Amino acid sequence: MAAFSKYLTARNSSIAGSILFVLVLLKHRKRTRTSNRGGSDLVLNTEKDGKKDRAAVDKVFFFRILRIIRILVPRVFCMETGYLVFIAAMLVARTYCDVWMIQNGTMIESAIIGRSTKDFKICLLKFIEFMPIVNSLVNNFLKFGLNELKLRFREKLTKCLYNQYLEGFTYYKMGNLDNRIANADQLLTQDVEKFCNSVVDLYSNVSKPLLDIGLYIFKLTSAIGAQGPAIMMVYLLISGLFLTRLRRPVGKMTVTEQRYEGEYRYVNSRLITNSEEIAFYNGNTREKQTIHSIFQKLVNHLHDFIFFRFSMGVVDSIIAKYLATVVGYLVVSRPFLNLSHPRHMHSTHSELLEDYYQSGRMLLRMSQALGRIVLAGREMSRLSGFTARITELIKVLKELNAGKYERTMVSQQEKEADAAEKLVLVPGSGQIINKDHVIKFENTPLATPNGDILIRNLTFEVKSGTNVLVCGPNGCGKSSLFRVLGELWPLFGGHLTKPERGKLFYVPQRPYMTLGSLRDQVIYPDTHEEQMRKGISDQVLKDYLDNVQLGHILDREGSWDVVQDWMDVLSGGEKQRMAMARLFYHKPQFAILDECTSAVSVDVEDYIYSHCRTVGITLFTVSHRKSLWKHHEYYLHMDGRGNYDFKPITEETVEFGS
Numbered sequence: 001m002a003a004f005s006k007y008l009t010a011r012n013s014s015i016a017g018s019i020l021f022v023l024v025l026l027k028h029r030k031r032t033r034t035s036n037r038g039g040s041d042l043v044l045n046t047e048k049d050g051k052k053d054r055a056a057v058d059k060v061f062f063f064r065i066l067r068i069i070r071i072l073v074p075r076v077f078c079m080e081t082g083y084l085v086f087i088a089a090m091l092v093a094r095t096y097c098d099v100w101m102i103q104n105g106t107m108i109e110s111a112i113i114g115r116s117t118k119d120f121k122i123c124l125l126k127f128i129e130f131m132p133i134v135n136s137l138v139n140n141f142l143k144f145g146l147n148e149l150k151l152r153f154r155e156k157l158t159k160c161l162y163n164q165y166l167e168g169f170t171y172y173k174m175g176n177l178d179n180r181i182a183n184a185d186q187l188l189t190q191d192v193e194k195f196c197n198s199v200v201d202l203y204s205n206v207s208k209p210l211l212d213i214g215l216y217i218f219k220l221t222s223a224i225g226a227q228g229p230a231i232m233m234v235y236l237l238i239s240g241l242f243l244t245r246l247r248r249p250v251g252k253m254t255v256t257e258q259r260y261e262g263e264y265r266y267v268n269s270r271l272i273t274n275s276e277e278i279a280f281y282n283g284n285t286r287e288k289q290t291i292h293s294i295f296q297k298l299v300n301h302l303h304d305f306i307f308f309r310f311s312m313g314v315v316d317s318i319i320a321k322y323l324a325t326v327v328g329y330l331v332v333s334r335p336f337l338n339l340s341h342p343r344h345m346h347s348t349h350s351e352l353l354e355d356y357y358q359s360g361r362m363l364l365r366m367s368q369a370l371g372r373i374v375l376a377g378r379e380m381s382r383l384s385g386f387t388a389r390i391t392e393l394i395k396v397l398k399e400l401n402a403g404k405y406e407r408t409m410v411s412q413q414e415k416e417a418d419a420a421e422k423l424v425l426v427p428g429s430g431q432i433i434n435k436d437h438v439i440k441f442e443n444t445p446l447a448t449p450n451g452d453i454l455i456r457n458l459t460f461e462v463k464s465g466t467n468v469l470v471c472g473p474n475g476c477g478k479s480s481l482f483r484v485l486g487e488l489w490p491l492f493g494g495h496l497t498k499p500e501r502g503k504l505f506y507v508p509q510r511p512y513m514t515l516g517s518l519r520d521q522v523i524y525p526d527t528h529e530e531q532m533r534k535g536i537s538d539q540v541l542k543d544y545l546d547n548v549q550l551g552h553i554l555d556r557e558g559s560w561d562v563v564q565d566w567m568d569v570l571s572g573g574e575k576q577r578m579a580m581a582r583l584f585y586h587k588p589q590f591a592i593l594d595e596c597t598s599a600v601s602v603d604v605e606d607y608i609y610s611h612c613r614t615v616g617i618t619l620f621t622v623s624h625r626k627s628l629w630k631h632h633e634y635y636l637h638m639d640g641r642g643n644y645d646f647k648p649i650t651e652e653t654v655e656f657g658s
Contacts, residue, residue, distance in 0.1 A: 061251075061384045064391045065199075071160050072153045072199070080156070083149040084203070090142040091208045095215055097138060100130065146200055153196040157390075161188055164397040169488055177449045177489070178405035180396050183262030187393045191258055195386040202383055205376045212369035235327050236373060239319045247312060247381040253305050254385025260298040267294050403427065403490065405449065430491030434500050437464035437589055439485070439620075444494030446477050446484065453642065454480055458494075460636065460646040464589055467619040467631060469649070472638035478622050481636075482506065482592050485620075498590075505588035509595040511579035513566035518557055521566055522581050536585065544584045547611055548577035549604055573599040580608050584615065593621045602627055 073080045104127050111119035165171050165188065174184055181187065213233075271278065271287055278287055399405070405427070430444060439462045446455040454477035462468055470478050483489040485498060486506055498504065514524045522541050523531050531541075538560055545551045553574070554560070570578060576599050583591055591612065597605040602625075609631040612619055621628060629635075629649060637645045 061387060064387045065383075068157070068195075068387065068390060068394075069199075072156050072196075074156070080149065080152055083145050083152065087142065087145040087149065087204065088207060090138055090145060091204070091211055093138050094142065095208065095211045097130075098212070099215060101127075104130070142204075146204055150197050150200045153199060154193055157192050157196060158188070161192065161393065161397070164394075164401060167397075167401050170397060170400045172488055173400045173405060174396065178396060178400060180406055181393060182259070183266050184393070186258065186262035186265060187389060190261070191386055191389050195383070195390050198379065198383040198386055202376060202379050205372060205379060209369035209372040209376070213373070231330075232327060235323075239323070240373065243312075243316065243319060244381075246315060249308065250312075250381035251384035251388065253301070253308065254382050255388055256301055257298075257305060258385070258389060260294075260301055264291075264294050264298050267291050427490035427492060430493045431495045432487070432491060433495060433497045435497050436499050436503065438462070438497055439499075439590060440495075440497040442495040442497070444484075444496055445492045446480055447492045448480060449489060455638065455642055455644055458644065462590075462618070462620075462634070464616070464618045466633045467613070467621065469629060469632040469635045470620055470622045470638075471624075471635060472644075473640045476638035476640035478638065479594070482594065482620070485592065499588075503589045504592070505583055505586055505590070506592045507579045507583055507594065507596040509576075509598060510572075511575045511582075511596070513570065513575060513578070517561045517563050518554065518566075519560040521578055522585055524582060526585075541581075541585065544581040547584060548581045548608060550574060550577050550581060571599075573601075576600055577604065577608075583617065584611070587615060588617060590618045590620065593619055593623070595622055595624075597623070597625075606631075 073084070075081070104123055108120060108123045108127065111117075111123055165174070165184070171184075174181055217233075267290055271291070278284065427449070441458045441460055444458045445453060446458050447453050458481075470481065472478060480489065484491060484496070485504065487501060512524075514520055516524075519528060519531075519538070519541065522544060523536075526534075541560070542551065542554060545554060553570075557564070566578075567575075576596055579596060597608065600608070605625075606627065609619070609628065613631070619632070621632065632649055635645075635647060635649050637647075
């Protein structure tokens, strides 16, 4: 007994020394990485960033996860609840299977030791009969339930987020008015999938050990008393709190990892999107430097994360596995090593041996379950990182849909330096009045979302049938005017009278070609069903293409239902003319033409503008072509210094504009 005590003392000293070594090494590594980075990289360490990156297993985490679970499980009686119950039932069945196998395995070994061929054959036959049920049914049903629940959670959360993301112009505002969320595509795809997988895995990894612990406590209490399981539970509590404290950086490191992954994906997508322009500039070397720089940030962080997980893995193994096993041996040995225990007075040696094997195995399974509970904290720490990112996305989407946005990248120094040039305005304080056949600005400041004033007081009125040419130098506010008209930017004051969104159409210089058929390019954003409801036949669509001299495309492709990558198939001029055919299809009251015929010949352009007047589409045109002045009655000139003129077009005006 003394030798055994000395062995345990030496073993515990070795384990304690190992823990201390890992903690010191981890602290030294953190200091080294911090000192190596000093002064070499630009690091944003604002207080707001610190709050945003906060991701730990604490009260905030549990509030966050509960809010998201309400989305994943919307009602008490739903398919998701059914799968949760189904998984729990399979876990209970698996636990009872484990207990049965322990008891049956003990009986087989007892029969072997007792040389009872009959008992051995009976127990072995029962074991053979029972194994297919365990392996083929319970385990595979459990895997099926887990995979199905992951998919259903992902479906629920993805649809909920996209409903908010594509509500109105939220997707535009997130990237152009508000920059709290970078790389929304990363959050909406990879992070959502990882979050849902992590939630379901955590549910399984926590539920099964809890069931095991409850059942084994009940069994062990009747076998060796309540004191043994109580000691194990105290050990679980102490070790769990200690490891949870050590794992706190995991959540924040997960958030940082996903942010760097998003940045890395973004620079690669930019290379693909702008490959032609980069090729013309021979910018491959510069782009390679940019991609390598972003990738190196990711690699450095992953090195840190790998080392941290290695260090925590050592500590986890020592505390959650080996020390738990030592505690288990100490607990199970107490009634057997105590000769005055009543068990020794009423049991034979073989019964004691069988009892020890059965209790020992149950206690071993219980200690393993306790270890899994402790290790589940590791998954919970990682889950806290994904939860923080999903919660931030939900918060930003909600605020953007309510008309609130933030520009977190603007520093306090920049705000103070530009205070004299900016006017304190409240986004959305202006009033938008929906009225057909008129666009009227009344005492409206034209300002950027940051508060930069382009024109302090814009006042003019345009009625249907009066085409307006908008001109001025770059940066004077032409695009800003159209963004306010399209309700992409908030109105900072005054009154804006305009038709509803669907009655005002915007045609940019680089038109958007959607994924889909040739018909979809003309009727976008309508669907074929909406085209049919409007009573517009394919022959009318053919007339629209003929009007812009694109009828040959239908002849070439042979069908309206042909699907191509139209962004590549059509040339720049063809895409601009396709956008004008789209304009004729929708027949809005007003159209904003932003250099949208720059790649079209003058004769085709002249026909397009004449046809717009024929079908009653009033135009706001941005163009530097002198030939277009004859198609307009008024001009709006902005000088870029806060002044503007809104006057009728005369011969002198045309000469001034040229």
